Amino acid sequence: MKNILIDYLVALRAIVVFTVLTGLAYPLAMTGLAQALFPQAANGSLVGPAGQPVGSELVAQKFTAPKYFWPRPSASDYGAVPSGASNQGFTSAKLAAAVEERRATLGPNTPADLLYASGSGLDPHISPEAAEYQVARVAEARQLPPEVVRHLVANATEGPQLGFLGQARVNVLLLNRALDALK
Amino acid sequence: MFALDILQAALFAAALILLTPPLGLYMARVLEGRWRFLAPVETAIYRLCGIRELREMSWKQYAGALIAFNVIGLAVLLAILMGQGFLPLNPQNLPGIKFFLALNTAISFVTNTNWQAYSGEAAMSYFSQMAGLTVQNFVSPAVGVAVMLGLIRGFVRRTGTTVGNFWADLVRTVLYVLLPLAILFSIVLAGQGVVQSLSGYVTATTMEGAQQSIPMGPAASQIAIKQLGTNGGGFFGVNSAHPFENPTPLTNFLELLAIFLIPAALTYTFGLIVGDSRQGWALFGAMFVLFLAGFAASWWAESQPNPVTHVPINMEGKEQRLGVMNSVLWSTVTTDASNGSVNSMHDSLSPIAGMVAMLNMKLGEVIYGGVGAGMYGMLMYVLLTVFIAGLMVGRTPEYLGKKIEAREVRLAVIALFVPSGLILVGAAIASSIPAGLTSLANAGPHGLSEILYAFASALGNNGSAFAGLTVDTPFYNLMLGAGMLIGRFIVIIPALMIAGSMVRKTAAPPSPGTFPTNTPLFAALLVSVILIVSALFFLPALTLGPISEHMVMLQGRTF
Numbered sequence: 032m033k034n035i036l037i038d039y040l041v042a043l044r045a046i047v048v049f050t051v052l053t054g055l056a057y058p059l060a061m062t063g064l065a066q067a068l069f070p071q072a073a074n075g076s077l078v079g080p081a082g083q084p085v086g087s088e089l090v091a092q093k094f095t096a097p098k099y100f101w102p103r104p105s106a107s108d109y110g111a112v113p114s115g116a117s118n119q120g121f122t123s124a125k126l127a128a129a130v131e132e133r134r135a136t137l138g139p140n141t142p143a144d145l146l147y148a149s150g151s152g153l154d155p156h157i158s159p160e161a162a163e164y165q166v167a168r169v170a171e172a173r174q175l176p177p178e179v180v181r182h183l184v185a186n187a188t189e190g191p192q193l194g195f196l197g198q199a200r201v202n203v204l205l206l207n208r209a210l211d212a213l214k
Numbered sequence: 215m216f217a218l219d220i221l222q223a224a225l226f227a228a229a230l231i232l233l234t235p236p237l238g239l240y241m242a243r244v245l246e247g248r249w250r251f252l253a254p255v256e257t258a259i260y261r262l263c264g265i266r267e268l269r270e271m272s273w274k275q276y277a278g279a280l281i282a283f284n285v286i287g288l289a290v291l292l293a294i295l296m297g298q299g300f301l302p303l304n305p306q307n308l309p310g311i312k313f314f315l316a317l318n319t320a321i322s323f324v325t326n327t328n329w330q331a332y333s334g335e336a337a338m339s340y341f342s343q344m345a346g347l348t349v350q351n352f353v354s355p356a357v358g359v360a361v362m363l364g365l366i367r368g369f370v371r372r373t374g375t376t377v378g379n380f381w382a383d384l385v386r387t388v389l390y391v392l393l394p395l396a397i398l399f400s401i402v403l404a405g406q407g408v409v410q411s412l413s414g415y416v417t418a419t420t421m422e423g424a425q426q427s428i429p430m431g432p433a434a435s436q437i438a439i440k441q442l443g444t445n446g447g448g449f450f451g452v453n454s455a456h457p458f459e460n461p462t463p464l465t466n467f468l469e470l471l472a473i474f475l476i477p478a479a480l481t482y483t484f485g486l487i488v489g490d491s492r493q494g495w496a497l498f499g500a501m502f503v504l505f506l507a508g509f510a511a512s513w514w515a516e517s518q519p520n521p522v523t524h525v526p527i528n529m530e531g532k533e534q535r536l537g538v539m540n541s542v543l544w545s546t547v548t549t550d551a552s553n554g555s556v557n558s559m560h561d562s563l564s565p566i567a568g569m570v571a572m573l574n575m576k577l578g579e580v581i582y583g584g585v586g587a588g589m590y591g592m593l594m595y596v597l598l599t600v601f602i603a604g605l606m607v608g609r610t611p612e613y614l615g616k617k618i619e620a621r622e623v624r625l626a627v628i629a630l631f632v633p634s635g636l637i638l639v640g641a642a643i644a645s646s647i648p649a650g651l652t653s654l655a656n657a658g659p660h661g662l663s664e665i666l667y668a669f670a671s672a673l674g675n676n677g678s679a680f681a682g683l684t685v686d687t688p689f690y691n692l693m694l695g696a697g698m699l700i701g702r703f704i705v706i707i708p709a710l711m712i713a714g715s716m717v718r719k720t721a722a723p724p725s726p727g728t729f730p731t732n733t734p735l736f737a738a739l740l741v742s743v744i745l746i747v748s749a750l751f752f753l754p755a756l757t758l759g760p761i762s763e764h765m766v767m768l769q770g771r772t773f
Contacts, residue, residue, distance in 0.1 A: 034275070037264075038282035041381065044263040045283060046290050046349070052259075053352040053393065053439075054345035061397070061435040062412055065404035073410040075428055075458070077418070084418040087428050089407055089457035092420040099421070103534065112415065112427045113333030113451040116531045118561035118682030120568075120660040121520050122763055124772035126530065130523045143527035144534050150455035150541075150558045156534040195221055197463020198537040207421055 078204060086204055091153045094207060098172035100157070100165050102203045103144050104133060107152035114152035137164075156200035159188050173210070183209045219539035223509070226467065226543065227502075230474055234498065237475065238482025244390035245363060245383065246487065252389055259385050267385075270376035273714030276364050277707060279380040280357060284324050287350060291320040294346040295338075304339035305414030311337065318691040323347050325702035326354035326445060326584055328554055328677040329694060331686040333451025335429040340412060347447060348436045352396075355443035355476070356387035358586025361706050362480065365590050366487050368713030369614045372721055377713045387586075391476065392443060399438035399472060407461035410434040433458060441472035444584045446554030446677045454544070454557040455533055466536055466557060470544060473553045477582035480589050488614050492732035497592055500737040504581045504744065505550050508570045512542040515566030521770050531559030542567055545678075549574035550581035551588065554677025561655070561664065561680035565767060568680070569760035572667050575674035576637060577748050578630055578705075584675060590709045596731070597626040597712070599743045603729045603736075613731060615721035622715060625708035632704045633673040634751045640669040640697055641755065649689035655682025658773030659763035666759050672697035 065073035079085035086092045091102040093109040102109075106117040119126035130146050137145055142160040162184045170177040187206040190199050243249040250256065260267045271279065294301065295316040299309045311319065315331055322329040328351075334343065360383035367377045404410045409430050416428045433449040437459050440447055454460040460469060478498065485494020516538050519526045532541045541558035548555055549571040560571055574581060580592040596613065601623045604611030611618040644650030644665045654661040664680040671678055672694040679685070685694065730736060 035278060035282070038279050039286060041264050041279070042282040042286040045265070045381065045384070046286050046353075048259055048262050049353055049388065050290075050345050050349050053388065054349040057393065057396070058344045058348060058432045058435040061400045061404070062410050062432055064401060065410035065434060068401070069405045072407045073404045073434070074413075075409050075411070075416060075430055076407050076461075077416065077428075079418070084416060084428075086418045086420055086426060087416075089461050090426070090428055092418070092422075092426055093424060094422060096422060103529075109426065111335070112429055113336040114456065115333075116452060116455070116559040116562065116681070118559055118655050118680070119530065120561060120656045120663075120682075120763070121528075121564055122522060122658055122660055122767050122772050123656055126562075127522050127772050130525060143525045143529045146523070146525050147528070147530035147532075149529075150531045150533050150556075150562075151452045151457060153452075153457055154533050154535075155457055158534055191218060192463040195218055195225075196467055197535050197540065200534050204421070211421070 078208065088202065088204060089155050091149075091155050092204060094203065096172070097168055099207045099210070100162060100169060100203050101145070103154045103157055104148040105152040106148045109153065111153055116150050116152055117148050155202055155204060157203055159184070159199050159201055162188070162201040162206070169210070175213070179213070180210070222467070223539065223543060226470060229471055230478055233475060234479045234482050237479035238494070239486065241391055241479060242483040242486040245359070245386055245483065247382070247386065256385060256389055259389070260381070263381065265381040265385070267379055267382040269379055271379055272375055273364065273377050273710045276377050276380045277710045280360065280706070283357070283384070287353065288320050288324045291323060291346050291350060292316055295319060295342055298339040298342045301339065301341045303341035303344070303412065306339070308337060308339050314688050314691040315686055318695040321695045321698050322677065323350035323445070323447060324354060325675050325698045326358060326443070326552065326587065327672065327675040327698045327702070328440070328445045328447030329672060329679070329698065330447055330451070330677070331691060334448060335431070335450050340431055343436055343449060344432055348439060351436065351439040351443050351445045351447070352388050352392050353384065354445065355585035356384045356392065358584050359387040359480070360384050360586065361709055362586040362589045365593060365709050365713045366484060368716035369616060370488050371717050375718055377710070377717055392439060395442050396435070396438040399442060399468070400434045402468065403437055403465055404434040406465045407458070408434040408437055408465065409458045429458070437469070438472070440555060441469045441553065442476060444473060444477060444551045444553045446548065448555060454555045455559065460557055463535055463540070466540055466544070470547055473547050473551050473555070474582050476585045477551055477588040480586065484589055490732055493614070496732050496734070496737045497596070499734065500740045501581050501592070503737070503741055504577070505546065508550065508574055508581070509543060509546040512546050512567040512570045513539060515564045516542045518564065520564070521768060522772055528564060531562030533557065545571045546574065548678055549676060550583070552579035552584035552675050552677070554671065556678050559681060560667070560678055561682045565660070565663070565760040565764040568663060568667070569756055571678070572663070572670050572760065573748070573752065573756070575670040575676045576634060576752050577744055578633065579674045579676060580744065587675065587705070591629075591705060594626040594629045594705070594709065595740060595744055597622055598630065598747075599736070599740045600729065600731060602743060603739060607727070607729060609727050612722070612728060615724065616716055616719045617722070622712050625712050629705040629708040630747070631751070633701045634748070636697065636700060637666070637669045637673045638755060640673070640693060641666045644669070644693065649687065653684040653687060653690060655684070656773070659759050659766065660773065663759040663763065666755055668694060669697060673701035675701050
C-alpha cells in the first residue's frame with residue numbers, strides 16, 4: 032500500500048516537472064527563437080501593411096469578382112476558425128452534385144483542383160492549369176491583354192520545392208495583389 | 215510528374231533506411247544509460263521527482279509505476295482542459311472544455327492516440343495546447359519506449375526477476391531522444407511558415423473587403439513533437455492539411471520522415487540491445503514490405519479517375535502544394551505508425567486507399583507503429599510466429615535463446631486479438647443504434663466505413679479519422695474513449711507480463727533445430743502471419759464497407 036502511494040507521489044511530481052520542462056520551457060523557448068529568427072514566418076506570413084493585414088500568404092481568402100483569380104472551393108467558405116473539408120466520399124451524392132454545380136458555373140474541362148474542395152478549406156494555391164483556365168476571364172474584366180495577365184501568373188507560379196518536392200502551384204492572394212498593383 | 219512522384223517516394227524510403235542505424239545506435243546508448251552527456255539535468259529531474267533511478271523493478275512494480283503515471287497524467291490534463299477558462303495564455307477567451315469531450319481528449323492524449331473530437335483553433339487555449347497536450351505528446355511515446363525496454367530486458371537478461379526502472383526509462387527517452395529532436399524540428403518548421411506565436415488571432419480585411427480571422431498560436435513546437443512522438447493530434451482541426459501546420463512540400467517531406475523516424479530506428483536499437491543487429495533488420499524488413507505494399511495499393515487506387523464525377527485527378531480533400539502521391543504516402547505512413555495526423559481528408563479517399571489506411575490500423579499498428587508501441591506490438595506477432603513455426607517443425611519454440619511457452623503465447627494472443635474483436639463489437643453496436651447512426655456524414659457502404667474506421671483508430675491508438683463522422687457526442691466520446699484505454703493497456707499489460715515471465719527463464723545456446731529469427735525467411739513468415747490472421751478477422755467487415763463501396767462506385771452509383 033505504501034509503495035503504491037509512493038508511485039502516485041512520484042507520478043505527480045514527474046508530471047509537474049515534465050509540464051515545466053516540455054509544456055512551458057520548451058514551447059516558450061521555441062517561441063523566442065522563432066520570433067527572433069523568422070518573425071514573418073512565425074507570425075502567420077501576413078500580407079499587407081503592418082497592423083492592417085489583408086490576409087496571410089498561406090491562407091486562402093474568398094474571391095468572387097471576375098477581375099480576380101478564384102481559389103479552390105472551400106467547405107468552410109474560407110472561414111479559418113475553424114476551417115474544414117467536405118469529408119464526402121467517392122460515392123457521395125452530395126459530392127457529385129457539388130462538382131456538377133461547379134462545372135455549370137466554371138464551364139467544361141475545368142481543372143480538377145477547381146472542381147474539388149481542398150483538405151484544409153484554406154488551400155492558398157491553385158494549379159498552373161487552373162490559373163491558365165481563368166486568364167481569359169480576368170483579362171476581359173480588367174480590359175488587359177491576356178499576355179499581361181499570363182505574365183503575372185508566370186511570376187506567381189512556384190515549381191516543385193528544391194526542384195522535386197510537391198507540385199507546381201500559383202499563390203492566389205499574391206497573384207491578385209500583383210494584378211491590383213498594375214497601373 | 216510521375217517521375218517526380220517516384221523520386222520523392224524513393225528519397226523518403228532511402229532517408230528512412232539511412233537514418234535508422236545512426237539514430238538506432240544513439241538510442242541504444244542513451245536508453246541503456248551508457249551515454250549520459252546530460253547527467254546533471256537527468257539527475258536533477260530524478261531528485262525533483264523523488265525517483266530512485268537505480269532501483270530495479272519487477273514487472274508488477276514497473277506496471278504499477280506506469281499506471282500511476284498515466285492516472286495522474288489523465289487527471290491533470292482533464293483539469294487543465296476543463297479549467298482553461300480560468301488559466302493564462304487564453305487570448306481568445308475560450309471557455310473550459312465540457313466534461314465528455316475533455317475526458318475523451320485526455321484519454322486520447324495520454325494513450326498516444328490523439329484522436330480529436332474538437333478543432334484546436336476553435337476550442338483550445340494556448341495553455342491547454344502547451345502545458346496540457348504538448349506534455350502528453352512527450353511523455354506518452356516515452357511510456358511506449360519504456361514498455362518496449364522492459365520487454366526487451368525480459369529476453370536479454372540472463373538471470374534475475376526485474377525488468378528495469380520505469381522512471382529512468384521515461385526520463386531518458388524524453389531528455390535524450392524526444393526533446394533534442396523536437397527542438398531541431400520546431401526551428402525548421404517555424405522557418406518554413408508554421409506559426410509560433412503567443413499573440414491573439416489576427417483579423418484581416420480581405421481584398422474584397424470581408425473580415426477574416428486568422429488563427430495563431432505556438433504551433434511549431436507542438437507539431438514537431440506531434441510527428442516525432444507518433445502522436446498526431448493537430449494544433450488545428452484539419453491537422454497537417456492546414457497551411458499553418460504543413461506549409462510547404464519540404465515540411466511535408468520532413469513531417470512524414472519524422473513520423474517513421476523513431477519507430478524505424480528502434481528496430482535497430484532492439485537489434486543492438488539483443489546483441490544481433492540482424493534481429494532488428496528482420497523486423498525492419500517485414501515492416502518495410504508491409505508499408506510498401508499498402509502504399510502501392512493506395513497510390514494505384516487513388517490514381518484512378520472517380521467514375522461517378524468523371525474528374526481525372528482526385529483532389530477532393532487534398533492540397534494543391536502536396537498532390538495525390540504525397541497524400542496517399544501520408545495516409546499510409548500515418549496509419550502504419552500509430553500517428554494519426556492527416557494531410558488530406560481520409561473520408562474523401564478512394565474506397566481502396568481508405569481501406570488500406572483502415573487495415574493498417576487493424577493490423578495493430580506494427581508497421582513501424584507507435585514510438586515503442588510498434589516494437590512491443592510487433593514482438594507479440596513475433597511470438598505468435600515462432601509458436602506457429604515451432605508447431606510446423608515439431609519443436610518447442612524459442613526466441614532470442616529463451617523458450618516460448620503456453621503462457622507467453624496466450625498473452626500475445628490476448629494483446630493481438632482482444633483489440634481486433636472490440637473494433638468489430640464497437641462498430642456493430644454503433645451501426646445498429648440511432649446514437650451511432652445519426653453521426654454519419656456519408657450514406658451507403660461509406661457510412662459503415664466511417665464507423666469501422668473510428669473504432670479501428672481508437673482501439674489501435676491511431677487517432678486519424680474519417681472526419682465526416684460527428685464524434686463530439688456523449689455516445690462516441692465515451693465509446694471511443696473506452697476503446698482507446700482498452701486498446702492501449704490490453705497490449706501494455708500482457709507485454710509487461712511476458713517480460714516478467716521471460717526474465718526468469720534461463721537462456722539456452724541455439725541448437726541445429728532452432729528456427730533462426732534473423733533471416734529474410736523469418737521476416738517473410740512474420741508478414742504472412744500478420745496478413746493471414748488479420749485478414750481472417752476483418753475481411754467480412756471490409757467486404758461490407760470499402761469493398762462494396764468500390765464495386766458500386768465502378769457502376770457509378772451514389773448515395
